[in-house]
Amino acid sequence: MSKDYFQDIMPPNANDASHPNHEFDSEKAFASTHDLPEKTIRNIQVPVSARIRSREVDLREPALPPKILRFGRWWLWIGVALALLVLGAIALLALRQTSVTVIPRSYKVSLDETTIFNAHPVLGAATGTATGTLGFTLETVVLEDSEIVPAKGVELVEEKASGTIIIYNEYSTQPVKLLKNTRFATPEGLIFRIPAEVIVPGKKGSIPGKISVTVFADAAGEKYNVGTVARFILPGLKSSPAMFSSVYASGKDAITGGFSGERPAASKQDIDAARANIRDRIHKKILETVHAKNSETTIAFVDLAYIAFESMPQTTEAEGSIKIHERARIELPVFAADNFAFAVAKSASADVENESVILKDADRLTAHLRASAEIESAIQFTLQGSAQLIWKVDARELSQAIAGRDRDAFEAIIGGFSNIEEAHARIQPFWKNSFPEDASKIRIKMIDPKPAALERQ
Numbered sequence: 001m002s003k004d005y006f007q008d009i010m011p012p013n014a015n016d017a018s019h020p021n022h023e024f025d026s027e028k029a030f031a032s033t034h035d036l037p038e039k040t041i042r043n044i045q046v047p048v049s050a051r052i053r054s055r056e057v058d059l060r061e062p063a064l065p066p067k068i069l070r071f072g073r074w075w076l077w078i079g080v081a082l083a084l085l086v087l088g089a090i091a092l093l094a095l096r097q098t099s100v101t102v103i104p105r106s107y108k109v110s111l112d113e114t115t116i117f118n119a120h121p122v123l124g125a126a127t128g129t130a131t132g133t134l135g136f137t138l139e140t141v142v143l144e145d146s147e148i149v150p151a152k153g154v155e156l157v158e159e160k161a162s163g164t165i166i167i168y169n170e171y172s173t174q175p176v177k178l179l180k181n182t183r184f185a186t187p188e189g190l191i192f193r194i195p196a197e198v199i200v201p202g203k204k205g206s207i208p209g210k211i212s213v214t215v216f217a218d219a220a221g222e223k224y225n226v227g228t229v230a231r232f233i234l235p236g237l238k239s240s241p242a243m244f245s246s247v248y249a250s251g252k253d254a255i256t257g258g259f260s261g262e263r264p265a266a267s268k269q270d271i272d273a274a275r276a277n278i279r280d281r282i283h284k285k286i287l288e289t290v291h292a293k294n295s296e297t298t299i300a301f302v303d304l305a306y307i308a309f310e311s312m313p314q315t316t317e318a319e320g321s322i323k324i325h326e327r328a329r330i331e332l333p334v335f336a337a338d339n340f341a342f343a344v345a346k347s348a349s350a351d352v353e354n355e356s357v358i359l360k361d362a363d364r365l366t367a368h369l370r371a372s373a374e375i376e377s378a379i380q381f382t383l384q385g386s387a388q389l390i391w392k393v394d395a396r397e398l399s400q401a402i403a404g405r406d407r408d409a410f411e412a413i414i415g416g417f418s419n420i421e422e423a424h425a426r427i428q429p430f431w432k433n434s435f436p437e438d439a440s441k442i443r444i445k446m447i448d449p450k451p452a453a454l455e456r457q
Helices: 002-009 026-034 048-059 066-095 241-246 268-293 337-347 395-402 407-415 451-455
Strands: 098-104 106-111 116-121 134-149 154-169 176-178 183-185 191-193 198-200 209-220 247-251 259-264 298-300 306-316 322-336 357-360 366-369 379-391 420-426 442-446
Touching (some): 134 268, 268 306, 322 337
Parallel strands (some): 116 134
16 A cells, blocks of 8 residues: 555656666665655655745635726726716705896887877986986987099089088087088188088086087188198187187098189089999998997987988099099987887886886887977987887896795795796705895896797787
């Protein structure tokens, strides 16, 4: 039995002298047979290094496959990302501002020629709102344009110089009326006249009223072609020293166009066609000018404007061509938007007492001047078309009214605002049941009324 174990342990042919790698040592052979104990399975010596390695392996935990480790790490990162997203969402909701969406009260008005409006010139477009009267300021706009036509022969002409001056009124807060052909004299004694009656606005405090007008030389000739004049006097006011010293004018540009003699001429047909083209372009500019006046603060109608076209002196261009000049002077009544909307609301019997409204789509209305009164005085007109009145809502007043109040009280508070058609609140964070104590932390958002509100009469 021991032999079998020994043979299993010893390599084959270990003592075979015939083995090629075997060297026989008699001493070692003797020692192995006489001194050493019998080699059995019970006294096999295990090397120290092998015992240490065996002990180390036994103490380590079983290693996981690399794929399982990578898979576990991915789940860890996914879990962290999801947690961050949830925390971010909660923080976002918690930091969102409480808001109230408001739909103001609205009213559709339809106007026709049966409704007549009376308006009066005032120092400021807003004046008259408190008394319920409709006021306007008169704005003067001057537009110019020109076109070149070919010359055909020569002609003998006598033309007067012309130019733009600014008339000032430091005399009174009331407008000053200057009659047609009122004289304006330069320091050298050259006389220029206005071709039509002019109303110079009154002064506002220490600021003089002023208006731009066109003047024409008293006679033809080039001597009236002068540069910008610092100060014109009005000889006709000498009988009133106070007015003579306080109503004056200054040149806005050089005065030109004076001529006496021969110059290139164009056919009447070409000149008339050029003037028609120029006036068409100026009329488009007038429409653009009036449209620009329609804003949140002012309203104007081109049909209420006084427009006067002037044919300015022709000038000779290079190669014998002629340039035709046209100028338009527009006097435009401009209304304060709030004052005008209030007047329209009253005419439509809308309940606007002690409340302010906005007139939306005012540019869809057409105005018709009814009275023959001068534009500088009271005017009477009608409006045709439909527009929308929208009540104004004071966002600050609303936010203060609901600050610190419970959600359940919101509907009752909104019911106290007659200028609000509908309102919705969103309190943040969502778990709170009352509005913030600080009104500045409540955002009020105004939106246009629903289309159905436009049909309500």
